[in-house]
Amino acid sequence: RGPGIQDPGPWSLELKEAFALFQIQFNRSYTSAAEQAHRLLIFAHNLAQAQRLQEEDLGTAEFGVTMFSDLTEEEFGQLYGHQMVAGAVPNVSREVVSEAGGES
């Protein structure tokens, strides 16, 4: 969360070091210098986002660098979780009987 995040470039040494640490920690390597630069840009964006979440969180959560820090939100959404279920309500009734009854 060092300086340089608000201003997208030139990247600060601190940010580059954080990204290098991330690559080591999560065993990340990229196929080209362009890809490396692209992922650094996303990493910086995600750090800024984590900082924002940290400020807005009403609980005790800590946000920061994770295994997903080099992914865009769209990539994260496509790679993990499942399809959206909004509008696809299953044909299952909610259990409304009392616990003592034991029958639905």
Add this chain to the structure above:
Amino acid sequence: LPLTCDWRKVHGVILPVRNQGNCRCCWAMAAVGNIEALWGIRNHKSVELSVQELLDCDRCNNGCNGGFVWDAFMTVLNNSGLASEKDYPFQGTKEPQECLAKKYQKVAWIQDFFMLPANEDRIAQHLATHGPITVTINKKLLMQYKNGVIKSTHAQCNPEIVDHSVLLVGFGRSEKEEEEGKQESRPRPRRSIPYWILKNSWGESWGERGYFRLHRGSNTCGLTKYPVSARVGLPTKKTRVSCP
């Protein structure tokens, strides 16, 4: 309703955290975790069940391309049970493989599945007296999550857009001051934060050793939208258990 509940404390109920990798199979892993836990509670027997069978034999045949918890339970019912993880191991391949359900012996089965009311007290009550259940949440905040209790507004995490299924394994309360600002010399008023404990499927290196916590009582990230569980054993009064 007990103040706290954590099914991880019972040996053989909550099995090790899985890692879905690049396979979008959270729905199958959550469903399998639910059956494993209920089987462990009811039968006092730890069984690691096959996620791959659910992926290969799902009626939608989507494999790693997403699915729903209720489809997983339908598959278990249609196949009259589930094979073990040992016999039918997780591959994580993008395309579904041939369904080999008939090839392997079933080691666990379910009677039914159902959805609980969208009420956090009822969900807690069921969790404490019957066992872990699956929930489907908005995973947006999990991307940057490291530890602690997430408490957000609905604007930050829309409870209507749910896209990630996980297993609810317990609940409790934390003292906010205990988790932050320990080094502060001036004492501050304590704020007790009720939370849910959830088991994710992104490996043990993510979050709190594969788990995370959400605020309890504010439908954080849509937790109450689809609380679904299998039913293991017949629905009798004797099926109530007690969460540690």
